[in-house]
Amino acid sequence: MASPGSWTRLDRLRRRAGFDNSPLRRDVDRRQWMLGLALLMLFLSLAPPLGLRAGQAVYASGVRAERHEAANRRRVDATVVEVKGQRHRSEVTVTWSGADGTRRTGSYTTWREATVGGRRTVWADSSAVSDVAPRPHARTVGDAVAGGVGAALVLGLPLLLVYVLARYRFDRRRYRLWDAEWARWDPQNIA
Template sequence: MGATTMRARAGRWRERIDRRRRSCGFDRNDLRRGVDRIQWRLGLLLLMVFLSATPPLVAHAVRAAYGSGVRAEHRQAATRHRVEATIVKVQDPGGRRTVTVAWTDPNGTRRTADYTTWRGASVGERLILWAGPDGVSITPPRRHAQTVVHTAVNGTGVVLATGLPLLGFYWLVRARCDRSRYRMWDADWARLDNHRIGP
């Protein structure tokens, strides 16, 4: 790549950055009205509030969600085990099925328990379930991937919960500033229309 091409690309990037900077109000344009400066300062203030408040809130939410998820992983891995059960009874009181299953623990103890499901089930069917102190479930113990996803969702939720109200407030202020600008422009045009040119 030649030096001329690199300089041309750098010039285009500078133009884009300057255009973006001016559109955000970072210039010394004497034609800007007071309402433009108010809007720009308020936007900058809200951005600073967002950038200062969001990181600690996100860090707290992520730390709490991840810690809770890891504890649930360890607890479920320690207390729930995989069993091969046989359906011995099915009750269907209108859609949801209460299924009674029986299985034999590794120590030879015969056990039965109920769980509720929306899926079809028939007596004699064999299932892989997970048994624990709170009964049996078709849901396996919590995996680490679930903890990671839950943590990411929590962090994203905090960002949205913090940013959306600030953004909404900024848009309301911007709408008011736009109405003020339109009134000023209309008044300026009216003065120009009333200005007599010539003798």
């Protein structure tokens, strides 16, 4: 059972969110609350399916890339024969023995330090060589989650912009009403 203090906090949150019949609330306050609630409901009804759909598409693409790389790239131990480039980025040329025993040569760009004659573990396919391992499943899952969340955020930003612009207009209207009330009750205007 919840403590009395938690009910008080919950009731305070309910009133702060506008779920009360306070006589101090003006029509402009109620309209702003209704617009905010409508935009929130719109977001909550559209964001989950959109995020799920985007996440599924990214996941399917990632799984295809995983399978392609796993089928075509294989790990080989290579020897560095040439290093060209700057300190933080260099083009490395390596040689290795292919599956059929033929000598192969390939080049790739890396940020890792390489020395001529050193041994490297690289991944090669029929057209290229790289020091980047094939795509892991964890990256696919992470990309899918990021894609789903990103799609929901892309949906939410225009809705938030609409609310912010409406809030600005509601505030201007509210300030004009307050100024009119103050002018009405100003003691200098009472004759």
